[in-house]
Amino acid sequence: MASEFLIEIKDVNFAYGRRPILTGINMTIPRGKVVAIMGISGSGKTTLLRLIGGVLKPTSGEIWVDGECTSALDQAGIYRLRRRMGMLFQFGALFTDLSVFDNVAFQMREHTDLPESMIRDLVMMKLHAVGLRGAHKLMPAELSGGMARRVALARAIALDPLIMMYDEPFTGLDPISLGVIANLVRQLNDTLGTTSLVVTHDVQEALNVVDYVYYLADGKMKTHGTPEALRADKDPLVHQFVYGEAEGPVAYQYPGKDYGEELKLGKRCEASPPGGRHAA
Amino acid sequence: MPHRSLPTIRSIGASAIDNVMRLGYATRFIGLTIAHSGTSFARPGLIIRELYFTGVLSLIIILVSGLFVGMVLGLQGYQTLTTYGSESALGVLVALSLVRELGPVVAALLFASRAGSAMTAEIGLMKATEQLSAMEMMAVDPIARVVAPRFWAGVISMPLLAAMFSAMGIFGGYIVGVVLIGVDEGSFWSQMQSAVDVREDVVNGVIKSFVFGVAITWISLFEGYDAPPTAEGVSGATTRTVVTSSLAILGLDFILTSFMFRGI
Amino acid sequence: MGRSMLDLWVGIFVVAGVAALVILAFKVGNMSSLGSGETYEINANFDNIGGLKPRASIKSAGVVVGRVKSISFNNERFMAKVTMAIDSGYKFPKDTTASILTSGLLGEQYVGLDGGGDDQILKGGDTLRLTQSAVVLEKLISQFLFDKAAEGAPAKK
Numbered sequence: 001m002a003s004e005f006l007i008e009i010k011d012v013n014f015a016y017g018r019r020p021i022l023t024g025i026n027m028t029i030p031r032g033k034v035v036a037i038m039g040i041s042g043s044g045k046t047t048l049l050r051l052i053g054g055v056l057k058p059t060s061g062e063i064w065v066d067g068e069c070t071s072a073l074d075q076a077g078i079y080r081l082r083r084r085m086g087m088l089f090q091f092g093a094l095f096t097d098l099s100v101f102d103n104v105a106f107q108m109r110e111h112t113d114l115p116e117s118m119i120r121d122l123v124m125m126k127l128h129a130v131g132l133r134g135a136h137k138l139m140p141a142e143l144s145g146g147m148a149r150r151v152a153l154a155r156a157i158a159l160d161p162l163i164m165m166y167d168e169p170f171t172g173l174d175p176i177s178l179g180v181i182a183n184l185v186r187q188l189n190d191t192l193g194t195t196s197l198v199v200t201h202d203v204q205e206a207l208n209v210v211d212y213v214y215y216l217a218d219g220k221m222k223t224h225g226t227p228e229a230l231r232a233d234k235d236p237l238v239h240q241f242v243y244g245e246a247e248g249p250v251a252y253q254y255p256g257k258d259y260g261e262e263l264k265l266g267k268r269c270e271a272s273p274p275g276g277r278h279a280a
Numbered sequence: 281m282p283h284r285s286l287p288t289i290r291s292i293g294a295s296a297i298d299n300v301m302r303l304g305y306a307t308r309f310i311g312l313t314i315a316h317s318g319t320s321f322a323r324p325g326l327i328i329r330e331l332y333f334t335g336v337l338s339l340i341i342i343l344v345s346g347l348f349v350g351m352v353l354g355l356q357g358y359q360t361l362t363t364y365g366s367e368s369a370l371g372v373l374v375a376l377s378l379v380r381e382l383g384p385v386v387a388a389l390l391f392a393s394r395a396g397s398a399m400t401a402e403i404g405l406m407k408a409t410e411q412l413s414a415m416e417m418m419a420v421d422p423i424a425r426v427v428a429p430r431f432w433a434g435v436i437s438m439p440l441l442a443a444m445f446s447a448m449g450i451f452g453g454y455i456v457g458v459v460l461i462g463v464d465e466g467s468f469w470s471q472m473q474s475a476v477d478v479r480e481d482v483v484n485g486v487i488k489s490f491v492f493g494v495a496i497t498w499i500s501l502f503e504g505y506d507a508p509p510t511a512e513g514v515s516g517a518t519t520r521t522v523v524t525s526s527l528a529i530l531g532l533d534f535i536l537t538s539f540m541f542r543g544i
Numbered sequence: 545m546g547r548s549m550l551d552l553w554v555g556i557f558v559v560a561g562v563a564a565l566v567i568l569a570f571k572v573g574n575m576s577s578l579g580s581g582e583t584y585e586i587n588a589n590f591d592n593i594g595g596l597k598p599r600a601s602i603k604s605a606g607v608v609v610g611r612v613k614s615i616s617f618n619n620e621r622f623m624a625k626v627t628m629a630i631d632s633g634y635k636f637p638k639d640t641t642a643s644i645l646t647s648g649l650l651g652e653q654y655v656g657l658d659g660g661g662d663d664q665i666l667k668g669g670d671t672l673r674l675t676q677s678a679v680v681l682e683k684l685i686s687q688f689l690f691d692k693a694a695e696g697a698p699a700k701k
Contacts (some may be wrong), residue, residue: 053417079419087417110420122356152414328554336557375572439563447564450572472572482568 012061022110039216054078088158094140101136126154146177170202295503330433334395346445371472372452383446388492393526394502400521403504404514407477438493583629583669594678604657638663644678
């Protein structure tokens with residue numbers, strides 16, 4: 001029974017020991033779309049990715065991926081599910097002892113019985129898609145940040161996954177690489193027919209390429225909608241995030257003593273609103 | 281009114297419990313490693329690759345150290361034996377010291393510092409740069425693919441390295457004693473042959489080095505796998521590997537020696 | 545590091561390691577305890593075994609023919625019972641003497657067997673009748689002093 005939604009997250013709570021990370025999350029990811037999960041650092045975005053990938057199990061609630069509930073799967077089942085997923089880690093996480101070619105070929109060699117000649121062709125195709133076919137002999141240490149991330153992307157799509165997950169793909173890149181990656185996310189999604197989840201706090205780049213946005217704050221789902229809806233949202237929290245404003249509901253100063261008292265001048269200055277949330 | 285020393289006692293107790301829990305985790309870890317060794321044996325290329333990095337790259341330090349230890353044994357042994365007129369027993373002294381004790385123990389200590397710390401650093405860095413997580417997400421079990429081959433490579437390398445250490449040491453003792461000082465060559469080898477018993481001495485030495493190999497590799501791999509994924513975390517883990525392995529080697533040596541060489 | 549170079553070096557490493565083990569086993573050590581393994585047991589009772597220990601060698605005419613298996617105390621006769629494991633290849637007559645000797649002047653002690661002239665051969669489990677205990681240093685000295693005193697006394701008369 002193929003549901004319209006590839007991933008459904010129902011009432012999921014996740015706590016690390018006694019610290020709640022995610023509370024009452026409800027999400028639906030439709031097939032074939034690029035969905036962004038945004039929020040400031042520490043809002044639980046990466047934890048959400050890990051829950052979908054089966055690395056973590058929710059404290060309560062259910063996560064359904066392509067008709068299977070992740071909590072019900074055993075280790076072998078989770079591995080089976082992951083073979084249909086591709087994940088791009090924040091800094092690439094390439095295997096440093098293998099060449100670019102061997103990195104991309106890794107999944108093919110581990111999970112398939114394809115002959116080396118076919119693997120070679122497939123690897124070249126994937127590298128060509130990210131524009132790095134000529135670099136196949138290099139070692140990861142010889143690549144720049146942007147190149148490493150593109151190779152990691154080629155590696156993640158090696159087996160034409162059903163779901164692509166991107167963990168902060170735009171962090172720390174120069175503007176050109178940023179644009180390249182953002183375009184690749186869109187292109188690969190459309191050409192391969194995958195469904196993509198992009199976890200990021202890089203608002204402007206992301207809003208240009210994604211179809212839908214979920215915004216997390218403090219482990220709760222604050223709002224969700226299309227990029228246009230988010231840009232037009234009047235909520236001060238969302239507005240501060242989307243337009244990158246320094247002051248708003250998220251305070252600039254880390255909570256502490258009154259500024260005047262700190263400088264031993266008496267209660268004269270009021271730099272931080274009491275009880276305000278601090279910026280990450 | 282709580283006593284002044286209560287916080288100290290509480291922290292000692294807490295750290296004792298933490299260490300016991302850690303030991304339990306380490307035991308589960310090594311159990312998993314051995315249980316998931318199927319991949320390593322189905323693809324021996326993985327073990328061979330690790331044998332190169334743990335064994336072959338340790339050869340230089342083992343052989344050179346063995347040579348020097350044997351030479352020092354020859355020198356020092358000669359000094360002491362001369363006072364009893366027993367220079368001809370030099371071969372016995374060098375061979376027994378090396379085969380029973382120095383070979384397995386010193387080779388193990390060197391192996392822990394060179395290969396053990398390298399394994400810890402490698403795995404710790406793989407964890408810190410999310411390579412292990414990436415492997416997990418690609419449905420490849422990192423314990424089977426990364427940890428198990430290194431475990432078996434370490435266990436195989438250690439006895440071989442210890443034997444090479446002892447052999448080089450005896451050669452070094454021969455060079456100093458017979459060639460340089462002038463002890464009679466015939467009595468050097470013949471007395472050695474009659475005093476060194478294969479089952480008692482050589483085999484026990486091999487058993488010791490095998491036990492050391494298991495201990496060192498277990499500690500190195502666990503510390504790397506459990507290291508906090510930061511620079512300080514990995515460097516702390518490497519230090520802990522060397523210290524814990526060295527203590528384990530010396531402790532196990534005492535236990536094994538008292539079992540093996542009782543009543544001789 | 546090409547794949548074949550790696551395999552070559554690992555091969556060299558393993559060969560060198562096994563060679564070292566073989567050298568230690570054959571050239572450095574002796575294989576006597578890994579020999580045929582077939583032995584038979586002979587017992588002997590001594591007044592005093594001195595410093596004899598289990599696994600001490602048993603020699604006849606200076607050649608090692610076996611090892612001491614165990615030593616126990618016979619509480620009825622107040623003697624030491626030594627159980628010896630003799631290699632099956634060697635046969636001794638029933639009137640063989642067992643003595644406890646010292647190798648060198650102050651070396652470790654071993655059991656020396658002197659064959660007699662009996663036709664019958666010792667079988668497994670037999671006990672030797674003739675034994676000579678170890679020389680105990682104190683008794684030797686007191687014997688020497690006694691002899692010296694006895695020498696001096698008649699000379700005075």
